[in-house]
Structure formats: C-alpha cells, structure tokens
Amino acid sequence: MFVQLLFYGFSAILIAAALGVIVARNPVYSALSLVLAFFTSAALWLLIEAEFLAIVLVLVYVGAVMVLFLFVVMMLDINVEEIKRGFTRYAWLGWLVSTVVIAQMAAVYGLRNFGVDASITVARSPADHSNTRELGEVLYTQYVYPFELAAVLLLVAIVAAIALTMRRRPGLKPQDVAKQVAVRRQDRVRLVKGVRAEGVSPEGEGRGEAP
Amino acid sequence: MTPTLSIASLAPALPEIYLAAAICLVLLVDVFAGAAARRVTPTLTLLVIGVGAALTLQYAQVEKAMTLFSGMYVADPLATLLKLLTMLFVAIALLYSRHFLETRGLLKGEYYVLALTAMLGIFVIVSAGSLLTLYIGIELLSLSLYALVAFDRDSGVAAESAMKYFVLGAIASGCLLYGMSLVYGLTGTLLLNEIATALQGPPSLGLIMGVVFLVVGVAFKFGGVPFHMWVPDVYHGAPTSVTLLVATAPKIASFALAFRLLAEGLGNTADTWIQMVTIVAVLSALLGNVIAVAQTNLKRMLAYSAIGNVGFILFGFVAGTEQGYEASLYYTVVYVLMALGAFGAMLLASARGFEADEIEHYKGLHARDPFLALILMALMFSFAGVPPLVGFWAKLQIFQALWESGHLALVVFAAAVSVIGLFYYLRIVKTLYFDSPGDLPVPERHGAVRLALGLNALAVVLLGLFPQTLIELCVQALG
Known part of the structure; x- marks a missing residue:
C-alpha cells in the first residue's frame, strides 16, 4: 500500500515536471524541471528495484549532463519570446492532438487490455540481491x-x-607546444646596450614609462 | 548462464569485428598521414572494403541460420548476401564521389570514416537477432548519415536539411523504441526468435499498439508516406555525394529492418501489420509517383521516385509470402543499383559551382556528352520499367507476388502508378536528347569514374537480359 502511494506520488510529480519542461517560459526553469523529472524517475526505478540504474541516472544525467545543459542555456541568452511566439499560436492544435492521443491511449491501456496480468510479471528478488x-x-x-x-x-x-565543429579560422593564433618548448633564450631576450640620457639620475630608473 | 566464447566460434561475426577494427585503422592513418591523407584515405577505404568482402566470402559464410552472442547476432545466407551487396554499393558510391568531394573541398578523412560507420550500422541491422541490436544498428547508421548530410558546413541548405533529418529521425527512433518497449513488456524478451514463438494466438490490443509504433518507425526509416517528409529535403539539401550514399545502401538496411522485425519477429501476427503496411505502400506508390511529375529539380524528382519505389518494396511485404519477400529483396537490390547509377551520373555531370541538380541542366546532354546521356537514358528506362532492362523484372516480380497472394486490385493499382512513373522518367530522356543544350558546360572527363559508371549501366542492361542470376541469388538467400 505504502509502495503504491509512493508510486502514484512520484508519478504525479514526474508528469508535472515533464509538463514544466515544455510549458515553462524561462529555459532555465525548463532545464530545472527536467532535473526534477530525472530525480523522480530515479525514485520510480528504485521502487522497481533497479537501484544501480537509479543512481546512475542521477549521477550521469543530473550530475553531468544537466549541469552542462544549464551552462549552455544560460550562456546562449535565448530570446524566449521570439521562440514562444509560434508556440502560443499553435497551442490549441497541440492541445487538441494530445487530447485525442491521450484518449486513444487510455482506451487501449485500460486495465482490461494492459493490466498487470497481461504483461510479464517478474519475481521479486531477495533483499541481499x-x-x-x-x-x-x-x-x-x-x-x-x-x-x-x-x-x-x-x-x-x-x-x-x-x-x-572544428574549423581552421584564418587569423587564429594557436599555441604550438613544440615551438614553445624549443625556444631558446636568444630568440626572446635581446640585450641592448642602453644609453643613459643626460641629466637623469640613477635613482630615477624604473619609475619611467613601462617598456 | 555463462556463455562461452572462443575465437573460432566468432567467425560468422567477422564482418562486423573486422569493420570496427578497420574504422579505427582508417581514422588513425588519416590523422598521421598529414598532407598525404587526401590521397591515402580514399584509397585505403576502398581497400578496407575490398578486404572486408574477401574475408566475408572466405570465413563468414554459413550454410544455415545460426546465432551468436546469446542470440543477439544472426548469421544466415541473407545476412551474408546483404553485407556483400552493401560493401559493393558503398564502395561504388565512394568511388563516384571522390572527385566531387575534391572539387568542393569536402575531401576529409571523417567523410570516409562516417561512411564506414554507416556501413557498420547497416551490417548490424542486417544481422540483428534482438530488438536491442536492431536499435543500435539503426542509431549507428542514422547518426553517421546525419553528420554526413551536414558535412558541407558552409551550405545553409545542407545544415537545414540535416536538422530536419535529425529531428524527424529522432522522433522515428522514439516511436520505434516505444513500440519495442511495448512488445518487450508483453513478451518478456528482446530476442526476435523468442518474440516470434511467444506471439502465438490472437494478438492483444496492447500488442497491436506496439506494432503500430514499430510500423511507424519502419516506415520513417524507409521514407514511406505519410512519414516521407524528410526524404525530398534531405536528398535536395545534402551534397550530391551524400545524397548518393543516403539513397542507396541504407535502403538495404531498411529492407533488413522490415524483414527482421516484421516478417521474422512478428511473422505470427502478420495480420496486425499487413493492413498498416498496405496503407503505407499504396500511399507511397501513389504520392511518390504523382508528386515526382511536378518536380523541376532532379534530386527532388529522384527523392519522390524513391518514395514511389519504397511503395513497391513494401508491396512485397503486403503479399506476406516467401515469394513476396524475395520479390521485395530483388526490387531493393535493383533499385539501389539504378539509384547508384543515376546519382553517380549527376556527380559526373556537376562541376565546381555547377551542381547539375536541376532538370534543365540536362538539356541536350547528348550533344555535350553522348556517353553520359546514354547511361542516364538506360537508367531512366530501367526506372520506368521498360522491358529488356532490369527495372522491368523487379516490377514484374512484385506483380507476380501480389497476384499469387490474391491482391488483384493492388496489381492493377501498381501497374497504373507505374504508367505515371513512365511519364516523368521519359521526360528526362526527352530533355537529354531533344532539347537544345544552350551554353551549358561540358562535363569533365574522369576516366575511372566513367568506366565504373559504364559498368553500372551495363549491369542494369545485362541483369535485365539475364535476370535469372540475381533472382536466384535472392531466392537462395531467403530460402
């Protein structure tokens, strides 16, 4: 009973989060909703005893992929209004189509056709599995x-x-490590015999203009 | 269960193992060859494919179907035949495209590596014994093709079509995966032969739901109506050499996908998918042929012609008999052979800054290059299904299979759309021979490519005069 309660709770959060991904105005919120969706699916996987996959999902997707994704979203500075303009105009069509699809799926996936007994049941494994x-x-x-x-x-x-993505741009000045290592003192430092100007005291040195 | 592996028992999987290693070799050689890579990599790639074909012939032949890797890999005569044909077709395609790539500044090692990985993807699909390997093969093939379509980074059209291809392909993969998950949930196994035995008796509604998504995925990968939207844009937007690659060998993969998944895996519940495939086939044959008439761009015309031909390939599945699958396989091979020639001729007719992709670019080609015009004429007649050429026999096989499985109406329909097809193919011939050339450029001469193209067209003629060899090869492979 408790497990069922958890399942429905997490499922509800998952659906809400998935909706959030597509309806949020701010792409950062969308990405964060996706993080929430990943977390709740990981929780659902824990319920069906797929502990390793659940942890990997959090580690890889939330820990690595989504963080990278968030960085990209924040850096790109996407003009949300521009993108969402078409979204609201065609939203009614989207709602219509998804309502029809959901109705069809509900008709097929009703317990009568797709209940627990219709699919293959897997025996529960012992606790130390x-x-x-x-x-x-x-x-x-x-x-x-x-x-x-x-x-x-x-x-x-x-x-x-x-x-x-790799392209050689003209005018790019990349480092050539071999050349950097092979450089000798003579190539970089040139000793110039300075001529001290008249009327400048030795104490004044170093306070002049930067070379 | 701990399966034991020995090196000798892996012999039937040699093509895949060899190719995976060869891809790494080509990648490394290309990097270390430096400035010489432009000459070395294309030749090395052809060499790699040649050695692969020799190894396949020598070591990977099997008498009857067997499985490896816990049933995930199937080795049978069909797989061997399709792999050999794939290697042949990819090698020809790469041979045709070399000078095109050179003049456009696209001749890079990655192009050849991606072509080889696409080939590996086709191999994996052809030998797939489970839903898992089937899916990985599709992704391997598709990812390589997406990248190839976008390969010309300075072309906005190419980037756009790559984006469309990628997004639609991702949706198709999603559909396929969803269908696979439903079938897996209902049967509890990923292995195609176990699915076949698990699915006895009347199908449940849930299974039909899964099959719907599988058929959608297959139709997407084939480019069948109503999932064909990507085909004209990708054919048109991609560099012609990539169009050549996309239009040829992957069709073999699509056939293998449909055969392994629908005919073998879901063969016992054929009633569930035959109806859907019939709709896709009829719409493809009709729409492809009708819309092709209105095209002014040769690439787009050939794209719609491809859609129409996909309809014919699927008619073999509609028949649902052994004979139907044989006809389908034969039609696929013949179509790929003709498409190779057609796009190869386009590559040869093009020059830097002149893509030769509009139909009017072929006005009076006979006066400028009689050899090329002759080849294109032979190919167009073959596409149209004019008797002594191989395209005729391919259509005839499909008609026979439909007839003998009792689909009389479909035979009449297929014959009718063939007549529509006749119109736009013959219009090309008219453009080639009866229009005035104006000041269109004379195609450059590339000796080796012209020879290969000539052999390609000769094969279309000879296989038409002596059709029995190839037909028997297909019958043996499926028998």
Missing part, C-alpha cells in the same frame, strides 16, 4: 555485442562532432 553485480556479470558476457556497438556509437558521435 545486488543488481550492480548482476549487471556487471552480463555486461561483458551476454551483452558484449551490443555493449561494444554502443562504444562504436560514441566514437561516431565524437568523429561527427569534431568533423562538424
């Missing part, structure tokens, strides 16, 4: 093929990102 260990055991054995492919997918993302 470690799903981190379980994941570790199958990741490099049973799932080694998709796991390695996921790595290739990341490689593609890196190559694509570099190919699309």
Whole structure:
C-alpha cells in the first residue's frame, strides 16, 4: 500500500515536471524541471528495484549532463519570446492532438487490455540481491555485442562532432607546444646596450614609462 | 548462464569485428598521414572494403541460420548476401564521389570514416537477432548519415536539411523504441526468435499498439508516406555525394529492418501489420509517383521516385509470402543499383559551382556528352520499367507476388502508378536528347569514374537480359 502511494506520488510529480519542461517560459526553469523529472524517475526505478540504474541516472544525467545543459542555456541568452511566439499560436492544435492521443491511449491501456496480468510479471528478488553485480556479470558476457556497438556509437558521435565543429579560422593564433618548448633564450631576450640620457639620475630608473 | 566464447566460434561475426577494427585503422592513418591523407584515405577505404568482402566470402559464410552472442547476432545466407551487396554499393558510391568531394573541398578523412560507420550500422541491422541490436544498428547508421548530410558546413541548405533529418529521425527512433518497449513488456524478451514463438494466438490490443509504433518507425526509416517528409529535403539539401550514399545502401538496411522485425519477429501476427503496411505502400506508390511529375529539380524528382519505389518494396511485404519477400529483396537490390547509377551520373555531370541538380541542366546532354546521356537514358528506362532492362523484372516480380497472394486490385493499382512513373522518367530522356543544350558546360572527363559508371549501366542492361542470376541469388538467400 505504502509502495503504491509512493508510486502514484512520484508519478504525479514526474508528469508535472515533464509538463514544466515544455510549458515553462524561462529555459532555465525548463532545464530545472527536467532535473526534477530525472530525480523522480530515479525514485520510480528504485521502487522497481533497479537501484544501480537509479543512481546512475542521477549521477550521469543530473550530475553531468544537466549541469552542462544549464551552462549552455544560460550562456546562449535565448530570446524566449521570439521562440514562444509560434508556440502560443499553435497551442490549441497541440492541445487538441494530445487530447485525442491521450484518449486513444487510455482506451487501449485500460486495465482490461494492459493490466498487470497481461504483461510479464517478474519475481521479486531477495533483499541481499545486488543488481550492480548482476549487471556487471552480463555486461561483458551476454551483452558484449551490443555493449561494444554502443562504444562504436560514441566514437561516431565524437568523429561527427569534431568533423562538424572544428574549423581552421584564418587569423587564429594557436599555441604550438613544440615551438614553445624549443625556444631558446636568444630568440626572446635581446640585450641592448642602453644609453643613459643626460641629466637623469640613477635613482630615477624604473619609475619611467613601462617598456 | 555463462556463455562461452572462443575465437573460432566468432567467425560468422567477422564482418562486423573486422569493420570496427578497420574504422579505427582508417581514422588513425588519416590523422598521421598529414598532407598525404587526401590521397591515402580514399584509397585505403576502398581497400578496407575490398578486404572486408574477401574475408566475408572466405570465413563468414554459413550454410544455415545460426546465432551468436546469446542470440543477439544472426548469421544466415541473407545476412551474408546483404553485407556483400552493401560493401559493393558503398564502395561504388565512394568511388563516384571522390572527385566531387575534391572539387568542393569536402575531401576529409571523417567523410570516409562516417561512411564506414554507416556501413557498420547497416551490417548490424542486417544481422540483428534482438530488438536491442536492431536499435543500435539503426542509431549507428542514422547518426553517421546525419553528420554526413551536414558535412558541407558552409551550405545553409545542407545544415537545414540535416536538422530536419535529425529531428524527424529522432522522433522515428522514439516511436520505434516505444513500440519495442511495448512488445518487450508483453513478451518478456528482446530476442526476435523468442518474440516470434511467444506471439502465438490472437494478438492483444496492447500488442497491436506496439506494432503500430514499430510500423511507424519502419516506415520513417524507409521514407514511406505519410512519414516521407524528410526524404525530398534531405536528398535536395545534402551534397550530391551524400545524397548518393543516403539513397542507396541504407535502403538495404531498411529492407533488413522490415524483414527482421516484421516478417521474422512478428511473422505470427502478420495480420496486425499487413493492413498498416498496405496503407503505407499504396500511399507511397501513389504520392511518390504523382508528386515526382511536378518536380523541376532532379534530386527532388529522384527523392519522390524513391518514395514511389519504397511503395513497391513494401508491396512485397503486403503479399506476406516467401515469394513476396524475395520479390521485395530483388526490387531493393535493383533499385539501389539504378539509384547508384543515376546519382553517380549527376556527380559526373556537376562541376565546381555547377551542381547539375536541376532538370534543365540536362538539356541536350547528348550533344555535350553522348556517353553520359546514354547511361542516364538506360537508367531512366530501367526506372520506368521498360522491358529488356532490369527495372522491368523487379516490377514484374512484385506483380507476380501480389497476384499469387490474391491482391488483384493492388496489381492493377501498381501497374497504373507505374504508367505515371513512365511519364516523368521519359521526360528526362526527352530533355537529354531533344532539347537544345544552350551554353551549358561540358562535363569533365574522369576516366575511372566513367568506366565504373559504364559498368553500372551495363549491369542494369545485362541483369535485365539475364535476370535469372540475381533472382536466384535472392531466392537462395531467403530460402
């Protein structure tokens, strides 16, 4: 009973947060709503005993991805009014379509067709069950093929990102580390025999103009 | 369960393993070759594909279907055939595009690496034994293609079409994943063969819901109506060499996706998806062919023609019989062969600052370059399905499959839209031969590419005169 209460509570927060992501006027609020959505889904995952995934979701998405995302959103200085102008104009269409879709889905997903007994039930594991260990055991054995492919997918993302964003601009002055290391004293320091002007006392040195 | 792995047992997966390693090799060589990379990388890539084909032929052939990696990988004659064809088509596409890339300043190592990763994605889809690998394969292919479409960073149109492709592709992936999650929830397994055995008896409403989303995802990746919106914009906006890549080998992946997912995984509940696929097929064949008539841009015309041809490929699935799948496979291979030639000819006709993508750019091509005009004419006749050419046999196979599965009305409909198709293909031929060239430029000569293109067109003619070889290859692969 208590678990059910938690489930419905978190689900309600999740739906509210997801709505917040798309309706908030300020993109920073949208990003923060997304953080809330991630947190509540992590809580839902905890309820179905996927502890490792729940923690990873918080660590990776909230800890790394969303923080980066927030920085980007704050730096870009997006003109919200400009973007949202079309949003309010077409909002009625969006509401109409989503109402129809929700009604259809409710008709299909009613308990009659999609209740607990229709889907596969999984036995509850004992309290000392470690799903981190379980994941570790199958990741490099049973799932080694998709796991390695996921790595290739990341490689593609890196190559694509570099190919699309790296460009050599003319007039850019990048550092050449090899040249920096190979530089000798003679290249940088030139000793000039100074000629002391008449009428300047030695104490006056150093107080003149910066070289 | 602890599955044991030995090196020898991995032999059927050699194409993927080799290709993944080769991609890293190409990436590294390209970086360290420095200024020579412009010459080395394209050649190395073709070499890599050639070696891959040799290794596949030598070590990865299997007599009958077997699975690896706990059922997530399927090796069967169909997979081997499709992989070999993919390697052939990608190699030809890269061969055609080299001078195009060179003159546009797009010849970079990343282009070839991304083409190879797209090829790996196709391999993964072709050999997918579970929903998981199927999805990863699709993402691998799509991500590479998105990046390739945007590859020309100075072109605003390319960036726009890449953005459309990316957003629509992401929605399609979302649909596919949602459908997969429903099917997984109802069957409790990700493996396609286990899903097939789990789905006996009448389908539940929840399963139908899942299948709807799966069909939407498949139709999106195919570019079938009403999920075709990205096709004309991507074909038009991308650099022509990328259009060539997008329009050819990924069609094989789409066929494999539809076959593995719908015919194999959901074969026992075929009634659930045949209706939907019929709607997509009929609309694609109709809309693609009708809208193509109104196009003035050759790339857009070929895009709508692609949509129309996707309709025909899907007709094979509508038949839902062994013969239907064979016809579908044959049609896919033939279509890709013709599309290769058509876009290859476009690449050859273009020059720096002259994209040769409008139909009027081909006015009187015969007077300027008789060889190229002849090739384009052969390809257009083949697209239109004029008898001695291979395009005719492909259409005939589809008609036969539809006929024998009792879809008489669809045969009549398909024949009718073919006649519409005849009009706009023949209009190109008319432009090539009967319009005055004006002061349009004479295409440059590129010996090797012209030879390859000539062989491509010759294949279209010869496979039309002797259609039995390729048909039997397709029958064997699926048998």
